Amino acid sequence: MELIINKNETKNVVLLNSTEEQIRIVQNEESSICVHFIDLFPQAVQVSRNVVVEQVGKNSQVQLFAMGYLQQKQQINFVSNVLHNCPWGHSEQLLKYVLTDTASFSFLGKVYVAPNAQKIVAQQTNKNILLSPQAKVQTQPQLEIYADDVQASHGASTGAFDENMLFYFLQRGIARPTAEKMLIRAFYHEIIETLPTEYQTEIEKEFATNDNLL
Amino acid sequence: MKELLKITDLHASVNGTEILKGLNLTINYGEVHAIMGQNGAGKSTLGAILTGNPAYEVTSGSIVYKNQDLLSMEPEIRAREGLFLSFQYPIEIPGVSMNNFMLAAINAKREHLKQEKMSASDFLKLMKEKRAFVELDSKFVKRSVNEGFSGGEKKRNEIFQMAMLEPTLAILDETDSGLDVDALRIVANGINKIKTDDNSFIIVTHYQRLLEYIVPDFVHILADGKIIQTGDKTLATKIENEGFAFLNNGTNH
Ligand SMILES: Nc1ncnc2c1ncn2[C@@H]1O[C@H](COP(=O)(O)OP(=O)(O)OP(=O)(O)O)[C@@H](O)[C@H]1O
Ligand SMILES: [Mg+2]
Numbered sequence: 001m002e003l004i005i006n007k008n009e010t011k012n013v014v015l016l017n018s019t020e021e022q023i024r025i026v027q028n029e030e031s032s033i034c035v036h037f038i039d040l041f042p043q044a045v046q047v048s049r050n051v052v053v054e055q056v057g058k059n060s061q062v063q064l065f066a067m068g069y070l071q072q073k074q075q076i077n078f079v080s081n082v083l084h085n086c087p088w089g090h091s092e093q094l095l096k097y098v099l100t101d102t103a104s105f106s107f108l109g110k111v112y113v114a115p116n117a118q119k120i121v122a123q124q125t126n127k128n129i130l131l132s133p134q135a136k137v138q139t140q141p142q143l144e145i146y147a148d149d150v151q152a153s154h155g156a157s158t159g160a161f162d163e164n165m166l167f168y169f170l171q172r173g174i175a176r177p178t179a180e181k182m183l184i185r186a187f188y189h190e191i192i193e194t195l196p197t198e199y200q201t202e203i204e205k206e207f208a209t210n211d212n213l214l
Numbered sequence: 215m216k217e218l219l220k221i222t223d224l225h226a227s228v229n230g231t232e233i234l235k236g237l238n239l240t241i242n243y244g245e246v247h248a249i250m251g252q253n254g255a256g257k258s259t260l261g262a263i264l265t266g267n268p269a270y271e272v273t274s275g276s277i278v279y280k281n282q283d284l285l286s287m288e289p290e291i292r293a294r295e296g297l298f299l300s301f302q303y304p305i306e307i308p309g310v311s312m313n314n315f316m317l318a319a320i321n322a323k324r325e326h327l328k329q330e331k332m333s334a335s336d337f338l339k340l341m342k343e344k345r346a347f348v349e350l351d352s353k354f355v356k357r358s359v360n361e362g363f364s365g366g367e368k369k370r371n372e373i374f375q376m377a378m379l380e381p382t383l384a385i386l387d388e389t390d391s392g393l394d395v396d397a398l399r400i401v402a403n404g405i406n407k408i409k410t411d412d413n414s415f416i417i418v419t420h421y422q423r424l425l426e427y428i429v430p431d432f433v434h435i436l437a438d439g440k441i442i443q444t445g446d447k448t449l450a451t452k453i454e455n456e457g458f459a460f461l462n463n464g465t466n467h
Contacts, residue, residue, distance in 0.1 A: 186309025
Protein backbone atom coordinates (compact mmCIF):
# COMPACT_ATOMS: atom_id res chain seq x y z
CA MET A 1 0.00 0.00 0.00
CA GLU A 2 1.37 3.36 -0.97
CA LEU A 3 -0.03 6.74 -0.02
CA ILE A 4 1.23 9.91 -1.64
CA ILE A 5 0.12 12.95 0.29
CA ASN A 6 0.12 16.00 -1.93
CA LYS A 7 1.24 19.46 -1.06
CA ASN A 8 -1.14 21.02 1.49
CA GLU A 9 -3.22 17.87 1.68
CA THR A 10 -4.63 16.47 4.90
CA LYS A 11 -5.55 12.84 5.09
CA ASN A 12 -6.96 10.41 7.65
CA VAL A 13 -6.69 6.69 7.25
CA VAL A 14 -8.12 4.07 9.55
CA LEU A 15 -6.96 0.50 9.07
CA LEU A 16 -9.06 -2.05 10.91
CA ASN A 17 -7.33 -5.36 11.49
CA SER A 18 -5.22 -4.73 8.48
CA THR A 19 -2.95 -7.51 7.21
CA GLU A 20 -1.18 -5.15 4.85
CA GLU A 21 2.52 -5.71 5.43
CA GLN A 22 4.15 -2.90 3.50
CA ILE A 23 2.80 0.58 3.98
CA ARG A 24 4.65 3.45 2.41
CA ILE A 25 3.65 7.05 2.91
CA VAL A 26 5.28 9.88 1.01
CA GLN A 27 4.58 13.37 2.27
CA ASN A 28 4.97 16.49 0.22
CA GLU A 29 5.29 20.01 1.59
CA GLU A 30 2.80 21.18 4.24
CA SER A 31 0.94 17.89 4.19
CA SER A 32 -0.61 16.10 7.07
CA ILE A 33 -1.43 12.43 7.48
CA CYS A 34 -2.97 10.57 10.38
CA VAL A 35 -3.09 6.78 10.32
CA HIS A 36 -4.86 4.61 12.88
CA PHE A 37 -4.11 0.93 13.12
CA ILE A 38 -6.89 -0.76 15.03
CA ASP A 39 -5.99 -4.35 15.79
CA LEU A 40 -8.79 -5.01 18.22
CA PHE A 41 -10.17 -8.24 16.91
CA PRO A 42 -7.64 -9.48 14.40
CA GLN A 43 -8.31 -12.69 12.51
CA ALA A 44 -4.77 -13.12 11.30
CA VAL A 45 -2.41 -14.99 13.57
CA GLN A 46 0.67 -13.13 12.51
CA VAL A 47 1.22 -9.76 10.92
CA SER A 48 4.58 -8.21 10.16
CA ARG A 49 3.86 -4.61 9.50
CA ASN A 50 6.37 -2.30 8.04
CA VAL A 51 5.40 1.34 7.87
CA VAL A 52 7.66 3.81 6.12
CA VAL A 53 6.94 7.51 6.21
CA GLU A 54 9.07 9.70 3.99
CA GLN A 55 8.79 13.41 4.41
CA VAL A 56 10.07 14.84 1.17
CA GLY A 57 8.61 18.31 1.63
CA LYS A 58 9.11 20.70 4.54
CA ASN A 59 6.60 21.36 7.26
CA SER A 60 4.76 18.05 7.06
CA GLN A 61 3.09 16.24 9.90
CA VAL A 62 2.48 12.59 10.52
CA GLN A 63 0.58 10.88 13.29
CA LEU A 64 0.66 7.12 13.68
CA PHE A 65 -1.69 5.64 16.23
CA ALA A 66 -1.97 1.96 16.88
CA MET A 67 -4.01 0.04 19.42
CA GLY A 68 -4.71 -3.60 19.74
CA TYR A 69 -5.85 -6.55 21.76
CA LEU A 70 -3.94 -9.68 20.97
CA GLN A 71 -4.83 -13.08 22.31
CA GLN A 72 -3.91 -16.74 21.93
CA LYS A 73 -0.99 -17.04 19.53
CA GLN A 74 -1.50 -13.73 17.79
CA GLN A 75 1.60 -11.83 16.96
CA ILE A 76 2.20 -8.40 15.53
CA ASN A 77 5.64 -7.24 14.57
CA PHE A 78 5.43 -3.55 13.98
CA VAL A 79 8.26 -1.65 12.37
CA SER A 80 7.94 2.03 11.69
CA ASN A 81 10.49 4.08 9.91
CA VAL A 82 9.94 7.81 9.85
CA LEU A 83 12.29 9.68 7.58
CA HIS A 84 12.46 13.37 8.26
CA ASN A 85 14.28 14.57 5.17
CA CYS A 86 13.12 18.19 5.30
CA PRO A 87 12.94 20.89 7.98
CA TRP A 88 9.97 21.68 10.22
CA GLY A 89 8.60 18.18 10.15
CA HIS A 90 6.53 16.65 12.93
CA SER A 91 5.98 13.02 13.77
CA GLU A 92 3.94 11.55 16.58
CA GLN A 93 3.64 7.85 17.23
CA LEU A 94 1.55 6.27 19.93
CA LEU A 95 1.11 2.52 20.11
CA LYS A 96 -0.90 0.82 22.84
CA TYR A 97 -1.35 -2.91 22.95
CA VAL A 98 -3.00 -5.30 25.37
CA LEU A 99 -1.79 -8.88 25.28
CA THR A 100 -3.12 -12.02 26.81
CA ASP A 101 -2.48 -15.77 26.56
CA THR A 102 0.72 -16.31 24.58
CA ALA A 103 0.28 -13.35 22.25
CA SER A 104 3.26 -11.25 21.37
CA PHE A 105 3.99 -7.80 20.09
CA SER A 106 7.19 -6.21 18.98
CA PHE A 107 7.85 -2.66 18.01
CA LEU A 108 10.90 -1.28 16.31
CA GLY A 109 10.53 2.46 15.95
CA LYS A 110 13.09 4.07 13.71
CA VAL A 111 13.30 7.79 13.36
CA TYR A 112 15.75 9.31 10.94
CA VAL A 113 16.50 13.01 10.76
CA ALA A 114 18.60 14.15 7.79
CA PRO A 115 21.48 16.61 8.33
CA ASN A 116 19.61 19.57 6.85
CA ALA A 117 16.28 18.73 8.49
CA GLN A 118 16.25 21.28 11.31
CA LYS A 119 13.36 22.05 13.69
CA ILE A 120 12.04 18.53 13.69
CA VAL A 121 9.76 17.37 16.49
CA ALA A 122 9.58 13.59 16.75
CA GLN A 123 7.73 11.75 19.46
CA GLN A 124 7.34 8.05 20.00
CA THR A 125 5.50 6.22 22.74
CA ASN A 126 4.72 2.56 23.17
CA LYS A 127 2.70 1.32 26.13
CA ASN A 128 1.56 -2.23 26.64
CA ILE A 129 -0.45 -4.16 29.16
CA LEU A 130 0.24 -7.80 29.81
CA LEU A 131 -2.71 -9.81 31.06
CA SER A 132 -0.86 -13.10 31.12
CA PRO A 133 2.65 -13.99 32.20
CA GLN A 134 3.19 -15.84 28.92
CA ALA A 135 2.46 -12.82 26.75
CA LYS A 136 5.54 -11.12 25.35
CA VAL A 137 6.51 -7.63 24.30
CA GLN A 138 9.68 -6.31 22.83
CA THR A 139 10.07 -2.65 22.10
CA GLN A 140 13.02 -0.79 20.72
CA PRO A 141 13.38 2.81 19.66
CA GLN A 142 16.10 3.61 17.18
CA LEU A 143 16.90 7.25 16.63
CA GLU A 144 19.30 8.38 13.97
CA ILE A 145 19.62 12.12 14.13
CA TYR A 146 22.00 14.12 11.98
CA ALA A 147 20.59 17.61 12.50
CA ASP A 148 21.25 19.57 15.69
CA ASP A 149 18.05 21.52 16.22
CA VAL A 150 15.71 18.62 16.88
CA GLN A 151 13.32 17.62 19.63
CA ALA A 152 13.09 13.87 19.74
CA SER A 153 11.61 11.84 22.53
CA HIS A 154 10.63 8.27 23.08
CA GLY A 155 9.13 6.33 25.89
CA ALA A 156 8.01 2.79 26.50
CA SER A 157 6.36 0.89 29.30
CA THR A 158 5.03 -2.61 29.61
CA GLY A 159 3.44 -4.16 32.62
CA ALA A 160 0.47 -5.79 34.24
CA PHE A 161 -2.35 -3.89 35.88
CA ASP A 162 -1.54 -2.84 39.39
CA GLU A 163 -2.87 -5.45 41.81
CA ASN A 164 -3.85 -2.79 44.35
CA MET A 165 -5.92 -1.12 41.69
CA LEU A 166 -7.63 -4.37 40.77
CA PHE A 167 -8.32 -5.05 44.42
CA TYR A 168 -10.07 -1.71 44.73
CA PHE A 169 -12.53 -2.90 42.05
CA LEU A 170 -12.98 -6.29 43.74
CA GLN A 171 -13.65 -4.61 47.07
CA ARG A 172 -16.48 -2.71 45.45
CA GLY A 173 -17.97 -5.94 44.12
CA ILE A 174 -16.68 -5.59 40.58
CA ALA A 175 -15.25 -8.87 39.32
CA ARG A 176 -11.84 -9.05 37.72
CA PRO A 177 -12.94 -9.43 34.06
CA THR A 178 -15.17 -6.36 34.31
CA ALA A 179 -12.44 -4.43 36.11
CA GLU A 180 -9.91 -5.33 33.44
CA LYS A 181 -12.34 -4.37 30.72
CA MET A 182 -12.87 -0.96 32.31
CA LEU A 183 -9.14 -0.46 32.71
CA ILE A 184 -8.48 -1.52 29.13
CA ARG A 185 -11.02 1.00 27.89
CA ALA A 186 -9.32 3.66 29.96
CA PHE A 187 -5.98 2.55 28.52
CA TYR A 188 -7.21 2.94 24.94
CA HIS A 189 -9.07 6.16 25.60
CA GLU A 190 -6.40 8.60 24.43
CA ILE A 191 -6.27 6.85 21.08
CA ILE A 192 -9.99 6.30 20.67
CA GLU A 193 -10.65 9.99 21.17
CA THR A 194 -8.43 10.81 18.18
CA LEU A 195 -10.52 8.61 15.88
CA PRO A 196 -13.21 9.90 13.53
CA THR A 197 -16.59 9.69 15.29
CA GLU A 198 -18.01 6.83 13.25
CA TYR A 199 -15.13 4.60 14.32
CA GLN A 200 -15.48 5.68 17.92
CA THR A 201 -19.09 4.55 17.86
CA GLU A 202 -18.16 1.24 16.26
CA ILE A 203 -15.50 0.52 18.83
CA GLU A 204 -17.76 1.47 21.72
CA LYS A 205 -20.34 -0.95 20.34
CA GLU A 206 -17.76 -3.69 20.12
CA PHE A 207 -16.77 -3.06 23.74
CA ALA A 208 -20.36 -3.16 24.90
CA THR A 209 -21.26 -6.40 23.12
CA ASN A 210 -18.05 -8.37 22.90
CA ASP A 211 -17.96 -9.88 26.37
CA ASN A 212 -15.81 -12.91 25.73
CA LEU A 213 -12.96 -11.01 24.13
CA LEU A 214 -12.30 -8.31 26.66
CA MET B 215 -28.29 -10.03 69.78
CA LYS B 216 -27.84 -11.35 66.29
CA GLU B 217 -24.29 -12.18 65.31
CA LEU B 218 -22.89 -10.69 62.12
CA LEU B 219 -19.19 -11.47 62.34
CA LYS B 220 -17.20 -13.88 64.42
CA ILE B 221 -13.43 -14.02 64.15
CA THR B 222 -11.83 -16.92 66.02
CA ASP B 223 -8.14 -17.34 66.72
CA LEU B 224 -7.12 -15.60 63.52
CA HIS B 225 -3.49 -15.86 62.46
CA ALA B 226 -2.44 -13.99 59.35
CA SER B 227 0.76 -13.00 57.67
CA VAL B 228 2.06 -10.81 54.92
CA ASN B 229 5.18 -11.67 52.95
CA GLY B 230 5.88 -14.46 55.40
CA THR B 231 5.74 -12.27 58.51
CA GLU B 232 3.02 -13.12 60.99
CA ILE B 233 1.03 -9.99 61.82
CA LEU B 234 -2.14 -11.28 63.44
CA LYS B 235 -1.50 -13.82 66.15
CA GLY B 236 -4.70 -15.26 67.49
CA LEU B 237 -7.20 -12.45 67.11
CA ASN B 238 -10.75 -12.89 68.37
CA LEU B 239 -13.61 -10.50 67.69
CA THR B 240 -17.38 -10.82 67.58
CA ILE B 241 -19.65 -8.19 66.14
CA ASN B 242 -23.43 -8.19 66.32
CA TYR B 243 -25.83 -6.40 64.03
CA GLY B 244 -26.26 -2.75 64.89
CA GLU B 245 -22.97 -2.37 66.75
CA VAL B 246 -20.13 0.08 66.31
CA HIS B 247 -16.67 -1.20 67.22
CA ALA B 248 -13.66 1.06 67.35
CA ILE B 249 -10.21 -0.44 66.95
CA MET B 250 -7.19 1.47 68.13
CA GLY B 251 -3.57 0.54 68.29
CA GLN B 252 -0.09 1.70 67.51
CA ASN B 253 1.30 2.15 64.02
CA GLY B 254 2.04 -1.22 62.52
CA ALA B 255 -0.12 -3.10 65.04
CA GLY B 256 -2.06 -4.81 62.26
CA LYS B 257 -5.28 -2.80 62.04
CA SER B 258 -5.15 -2.40 58.26
CA THR B 259 -4.07 -6.02 57.98
CA LEU B 260 -7.31 -7.02 59.68
CA GLY B 261 -9.30 -5.00 57.12
CA ALA B 262 -7.34 -6.59 54.29
CA ILE B 263 -7.98 -10.08 55.63
CA LEU B 264 -11.70 -9.44 56.10
CA THR B 265 -12.07 -8.14 52.56
CA GLY B 266 -9.97 -10.92 51.02
CA ASN B 267 -6.95 -8.98 49.81
CA PRO B 268 -4.81 -11.68 48.14
CA ALA B 269 -1.57 -10.06 49.34
CA TYR B 270 -2.40 -11.22 52.87
CA GLU B 271 -2.50 -14.81 53.96
CA VAL B 272 -4.59 -16.43 56.65
CA THR B 273 -2.56 -19.18 58.24
CA SER B 274 -5.15 -20.38 60.73
CA GLY B 275 -8.38 -19.47 62.43
CA SER B 276 -11.89 -18.89 61.17
CA ILE B 277 -14.16 -16.03 60.22
CA VAL B 278 -17.91 -16.43 60.07
CA TYR B 279 -19.86 -13.65 58.40
CA LYS B 280 -23.63 -13.81 58.06
CA ASN B 281 -23.40 -17.47 59.07
CA GLN B 282 -21.11 -18.20 56.13
CA ASP B 283 -17.45 -19.12 55.98
CA LEU B 284 -16.03 -15.77 54.94
CA LEU B 285 -12.59 -17.08 54.09
CA SER B 286 -13.94 -19.31 51.33
CA MET B 287 -15.66 -16.38 49.60
CA GLU B 288 -14.04 -14.44 46.75
CA PRO B 289 -13.33 -10.77 47.54
CA GLU B 290 -15.97 -9.47 45.11
CA ILE B 291 -18.58 -11.80 46.59
CA ARG B 292 -17.75 -10.56 50.09
CA ALA B 293 -18.29 -7.02 48.83
CA ARG B 294 -21.62 -7.89 47.21
CA GLU B 295 -22.61 -9.56 50.47
CA GLY B 296 -22.25 -6.22 52.17
CA LEU B 297 -18.65 -5.99 53.30
CA PHE B 298 -17.17 -2.57 52.65
CA LEU B 299 -13.72 -1.16 53.30
CA SER B 300 -13.05 2.53 53.39
CA PHE B 301 -9.37 2.31 52.49
CA GLN B 302 -6.72 4.01 54.58
CA TYR B 303 -5.06 4.93 51.28
CA PRO B 304 -7.71 5.02 48.53
CA ILE B 305 -6.37 4.05 45.11
CA GLU B 306 -6.47 6.35 42.09
CA ILE B 307 -7.90 4.85 38.91
CA PRO B 308 -7.03 7.11 35.99
CA GLY B 309 -9.44 6.97 33.08
CA VAL B 310 -12.33 5.34 34.94
CA SER B 311 -14.98 7.84 35.92
CA MET B 312 -16.68 7.70 39.32
CA ASN B 313 -19.97 7.40 37.46
CA ASN B 314 -18.95 4.28 35.52
CA PHE B 315 -17.21 2.81 38.53
CA MET B 316 -20.22 3.18 40.80
CA LEU B 317 -22.64 1.93 38.14
CA ALA B 318 -20.53 -1.21 37.71
CA ALA B 319 -20.40 -1.70 41.49
CA ILE B 320 -24.14 -1.19 41.99
CA ASN B 321 -25.08 -3.49 39.15
CA ALA B 322 -22.64 -6.19 40.25
CA LYS B 323 -24.32 -6.18 43.63
CA ARG B 324 -27.81 -6.16 42.16
CA GLU B 325 -27.00 -9.03 39.86
CA HIS B 326 -25.66 -10.98 42.83
CA LEU B 327 -28.90 -10.31 44.69
CA LYS B 328 -30.86 -11.37 41.57
CA GLN B 329 -32.23 -7.88 41.09
CA GLU B 330 -32.56 -6.12 37.78
CA LYS B 331 -29.94 -3.70 36.59
CA MET B 332 -30.53 -0.17 37.73
CA SER B 333 -31.86 2.22 35.10
CA ALA B 334 -29.71 5.19 34.17
CA SER B 335 -32.19 7.65 35.63
CA ASP B 336 -32.56 5.78 38.93
CA PHE B 337 -28.79 5.57 39.14
CA LEU B 338 -28.32 9.29 38.65
CA LYS B 339 -31.00 9.99 41.22
CA LEU B 340 -29.29 7.70 43.70
CA MET B 341 -25.90 9.29 43.05
CA LYS B 342 -27.35 12.70 43.70
CA GLU B 343 -29.11 11.61 46.86
CA LYS B 344 -25.97 9.96 48.29
CA ARG B 345 -23.69 12.78 47.31
CA ALA B 346 -25.81 14.94 49.55
CA PHE B 347 -24.99 12.62 52.47
CA VAL B 348 -21.38 13.68 52.43
CA GLU B 349 -21.85 16.99 50.60
CA LEU B 350 -19.76 15.78 47.70
CA ASP B 351 -19.77 18.16 44.77
CA SER B 352 -21.13 16.83 41.46
CA LYS B 353 -17.87 17.57 39.70
CA PHE B 354 -16.20 14.68 41.53
CA VAL B 355 -18.41 12.01 40.00
CA LYS B 356 -17.42 13.04 36.49
CA ARG B 357 -13.74 12.77 37.33
CA SER B 358 -11.66 9.62 37.34
CA VAL B 359 -11.87 7.64 40.57
CA ASN B 360 -9.79 9.48 43.18
CA GLU B 361 -7.47 10.84 40.53
CA GLY B 362 -6.00 14.10 41.73
CA PHE B 363 -8.38 14.17 44.72
CA SER B 364 -6.90 15.71 47.84
CA GLY B 365 -6.41 13.45 50.84
CA GLY B 366 -9.61 14.65 52.46
CA GLU B 367 -11.59 14.41 49.22
CA LYS B 368 -10.53 10.80 48.83
CA LYS B 369 -11.83 9.99 52.30
CA ARG B 370 -15.09 11.73 51.62
CA ASN B 371 -15.35 9.79 48.38
CA GLU B 372 -14.93 6.53 50.28
CA ILE B 373 -17.88 7.38 52.48
CA PHE B 374 -19.89 8.42 49.45
CA GLN B 375 -19.25 4.99 47.94
CA MET B 376 -20.24 3.42 51.22
CA ALA B 377 -23.53 5.33 51.15
CA MET B 378 -24.14 4.12 47.59
CA LEU B 379 -23.46 0.47 48.38
CA GLU B 380 -25.28 0.33 51.74
CA PRO B 381 -23.01 -2.24 53.36
CA THR B 382 -23.90 -4.57 56.20
CA LEU B 383 -20.43 -4.36 57.68
CA ALA B 384 -18.31 -1.31 56.96
CA ILE B 385 -14.68 -1.09 57.98
CA LEU B 386 -13.49 2.49 58.11
CA ASP B 387 -9.72 2.49 58.16
CA GLU B 388 -8.58 5.88 59.43
CA THR B 389 -11.29 7.63 57.49
CA ASP B 390 -10.90 10.53 59.90
CA SER B 391 -7.22 11.06 59.13
CA GLY B 392 -6.68 13.98 56.80
CA LEU B 393 -10.14 15.45 57.22
CA ASP B 394 -10.48 19.06 58.26
CA VAL B 395 -12.89 19.88 61.11
CA ASP B 396 -15.84 20.61 58.85
CA ALA B 397 -15.22 17.58 56.65
CA LEU B 398 -14.96 15.40 59.75
CA ARG B 399 -18.35 16.58 60.95
CA ILE B 400 -19.89 16.08 57.50
CA VAL B 401 -18.44 12.60 57.12
CA ALA B 402 -19.45 11.64 60.66
CA ASN B 403 -23.00 12.84 60.07
CA GLY B 404 -23.05 10.88 56.82
CA ILE B 405 -22.04 7.74 58.66
CA ASN B 406 -24.70 8.33 61.30
CA LYS B 407 -27.34 8.61 58.58
CA ILE B 408 -26.28 5.26 57.15
CA LYS B 409 -26.13 3.50 60.49
CA THR B 410 -29.14 1.34 61.33
CA ASP B 411 -29.89 -1.67 63.53
CA ASP B 412 -29.16 -3.88 60.54
CA ASN B 413 -25.59 -2.86 59.85
CA SER B 414 -22.38 -2.62 61.82
CA PHE B 415 -19.17 -0.66 61.73
CA ILE B 416 -15.55 -1.25 62.52
CA ILE B 417 -13.90 2.11 62.96
CA VAL B 418 -10.13 2.09 62.93
CA THR B 419 -8.79 5.33 64.31
CA HIS B 420 -5.96 6.93 66.21
CA TYR B 421 -8.13 9.73 67.58
CA GLN B 422 -11.13 10.15 69.73
CA ARG B 423 -12.47 12.99 67.53
CA LEU B 424 -14.57 10.83 65.21
CA LEU B 425 -15.83 8.80 68.14
CA GLU B 426 -17.39 11.90 69.62
CA TYR B 427 -19.78 11.95 66.69
CA ILE B 428 -20.19 8.21 66.26
CA VAL B 429 -20.35 6.72 69.69
CA PRO B 430 -18.82 3.24 69.69
CA ASP B 431 -20.38 0.38 71.63
CA PHE B 432 -16.92 -1.10 72.12
CA VAL B 433 -13.37 0.15 71.89
CA HIS B 434 -10.69 -2.49 71.29
CA ILE B 435 -6.97 -2.20 71.51
CA LEU B 436 -5.02 -4.20 68.96
CA ALA B 437 -1.46 -5.00 69.96
CA ASP B 438 0.86 -7.89 69.45
CA GLY B 439 -1.48 -9.31 66.81
CA LYS B 440 -4.44 -9.64 69.17
CA ILE B 441 -7.22 -7.68 70.75
CA ILE B 442 -5.62 -7.22 74.12
CA GLN B 443 -8.20 -5.02 75.73
CA THR B 444 -11.84 -4.09 75.19
CA GLY B 445 -13.71 -1.27 76.84
CA ASP B 446 -16.35 1.35 76.21
CA LYS B 447 -15.82 4.79 74.75
CA THR B 448 -13.90 5.95 77.80
CA LEU B 449 -11.05 3.68 76.72
CA ALA B 450 -10.60 5.89 73.65
CA THR B 451 -10.37 8.95 75.86
CA LYS B 452 -7.81 7.22 78.02
CA ILE B 453 -5.67 6.35 74.99
CA GLU B 454 -5.98 9.86 73.65
CA ASN B 455 -4.78 11.28 76.95
CA GLU B 456 -2.18 8.75 78.00
CA GLY B 457 -1.08 7.03 74.81
CA PHE B 458 -0.50 3.30 74.86
CA ALA B 459 2.09 3.47 77.62
CA PHE B 460 -0.30 2.14 80.25
CA LEU B 461 -0.42 -1.17 78.36
CA ASN B 462 3.23 -1.83 78.94
CA ASN B 463 3.36 -1.32 82.70
CA GLY B 464 1.15 -4.29 83.31
CA THR B 465 -1.95 -2.47 84.59
CA ASN B 466 -4.30 -4.26 82.29
CA HIS B 467 -2.68 -7.47 81.17
N1 LIG C 1 2.28 -5.56 51.91
C1 LIG C 1 3.08 -5.59 52.97
N2 LIG C 1 4.36 -6.01 52.84
C2 LIG C 1 5.19 -6.05 53.91
N3 LIG C 1 4.82 -5.73 55.16
C3 LIG C 1 3.57 -5.31 55.35
C4 LIG C 1 2.64 -5.21 54.26
N4 LIG C 1 1.47 -4.77 54.76
C5 LIG C 1 1.68 -4.59 56.07
N5 LIG C 1 2.93 -4.92 56.44
C6 LIG C 1 3.50 -4.84 57.79
O1 LIG C 1 2.57 -5.41 58.67
C7 LIG C 1 2.53 -4.68 59.88
C8 LIG C 1 1.09 -4.26 60.15
O2 LIG C 1 0.72 -3.29 59.19
P1 LIG C 1 -0.71 -2.59 59.19
O3 LIG C 1 -0.78 -1.78 57.97
O4 LIG C 1 -1.75 -3.62 59.39
O5 LIG C 1 -0.61 -1.66 60.48
P2 LIG C 1 -1.66 -0.61 61.06
O6 LIG C 1 -2.03 -1.06 62.41
O7 LIG C 1 -2.76 -0.40 60.10
O8 LIG C 1 -0.75 0.70 61.17
P3 LIG C 1 -1.10 2.26 60.94
O9 LIG C 1 -1.70 2.75 62.20
O10 LIG C 1 0.25 2.87 60.72
O11 LIG C 1 -1.99 2.37 59.76
C9 LIG C 1 3.49 -3.52 59.70
O12 LIG C 1 4.68 -3.84 60.35
C10 LIG C 1 3.69 -3.42 58.23
O13 LIG C 1 4.96 -2.94 57.90
MG1 LIG D 1 -3.32 1.13 58.92
